[in-house]
Amino acid sequence: MNISGQAMPTGDGSATQRAYNTLRKMIVTGVLKPGEKLKIDGLRQRLDTGASPIREALSLLTSDNLVERLDQRGFRTAEISAENFNEILTLRCTLEDLALRESIANRTQDWEEDVVLAHHRLRRAKTEGSEAFEEVHKAFHMALLANAQSPILMKFCSQLYDLNIRYRYLAGSALNYQKRDVGEEHSGILEAAIAGNTQEASERLLTHYRLTGEFLSGLLGDGALG
Amino acid sequence: MNISGQAMPTGDGSATQRAYNTLRKMIVTGVLKPGEKLKIDGLRQRLDTGASPIREALSLLTSDNLVERLDQRGFRTAEISAENFNEILTLRCTLEDLALRESIANRTQDWEEDVVLAHHRLRRAKTEGSEAFEEVHKAFHMALLANAQSPILMKFCSQLYDLNIRYRYLAGSALNYQKRDVGEEHSGILEAAIAGNTQEASERLLTHYRLTGEFLSGLLGDGALG
């Protein structure tokens, strides 16, 4: 398991793992649209690989809730909906809250350093919305939770993070209209966490998520997405 | 998705799905031991099918945390440990508590009938420990949660249920030495749930899990398992 807690194949070892990484990115970033039929042959050509790696990668993605498998009728990307989004947001808040509190309860110097480092990288990554930014953003949030010593919980959080970020990508540039100081929000969470201030860290984290959540939820309700 | 909320292939349609169902059962029931190497060729012969369905089934099981995928070194069943067990128990209690409360909050006549029916089938299934019993037992617990209207949460609970039941199977007959009236525990949960008594239902459910949990945890600590 990698740093994010996701059961993500490492690097570019096998064709299956390359396919998994590529497809996951394509779905999360919206290159493959929600509900889109995923034809094996099309993907095979697109990723320049055989059918077996594609099928295996899609099987893995099925259990990440990013792909649906229809018995004998192939695969398609998961649909989006306001209900689905709200479910993700709610679960995320519950599980990350749990993980963060546990993480802080177990806090060690090593963990504090990891979190500070992750935060530094996040600050350095200027362009919000870019692929590089999203990567360090996720890394920061996962680092906060990593000390909970709970691999399954981490995996759930990582999965939910990806499901959520998919909606962020779909909203695209609309998100930039938000008048928020996200950097300030991150710093606040970091400070509270390393100070061992569980309650405040949790509140700040959940607010951080809910602010984006309400905004996206509004877009979904208007039918601006999908 | 089926009644349990698990992303389980339906029936015996494709070879992949048969393989998935069979392998999952074999792992959960301990026919395949924890940490055991899963050689493609061996399974291929054992299940009388090709390598592709086996590999796909194993990929699916990977994301259920029942199988580990080692880059270019094949598959093996997930290891067991006291930490892993405790993590499963803790998460299960948190998530099922959440789901049950939501389920009760949304309660409808249809749901009540579903739960009563599931409970009846559970009572009728005499022989505890048998495969048939375990099936209706899971069905009962999932029925309790089903009304939470939260597919992802259901899937998590179903997954955790299977992970947990695996330890129960490994403990095997040792469990029978417990002096408990499990039937009474189930009835208590049922009554509280359909009466809309959220707090009591939740407490009874968690006690139900923790009683078994403590017992199993004891066995694990003694090194009686694994």
Add this chain to the structure above:
DNA sequence: AATCAATGAAAAATCGATAATATTGAAAGG
């Protein structure tokens, strides 16, 4: 006009064979 069955095309699922990779065990060297 609507329903149903047959047909052909498209796609998915599966198989068998091959290529790539890891593991094992024996021999050589320190």
Add this chain to the structure above:
DNA sequence: CCTTTCAATATTATCGATTTTTCATTGATT
């Protein structure tokens, strides 16, 4: 005696071809 190296073996991963299933279209029948 232990470690390292290398070849033989076992196993995984992947490909290309075949089989099976689904889907869409057409034409017949009620």
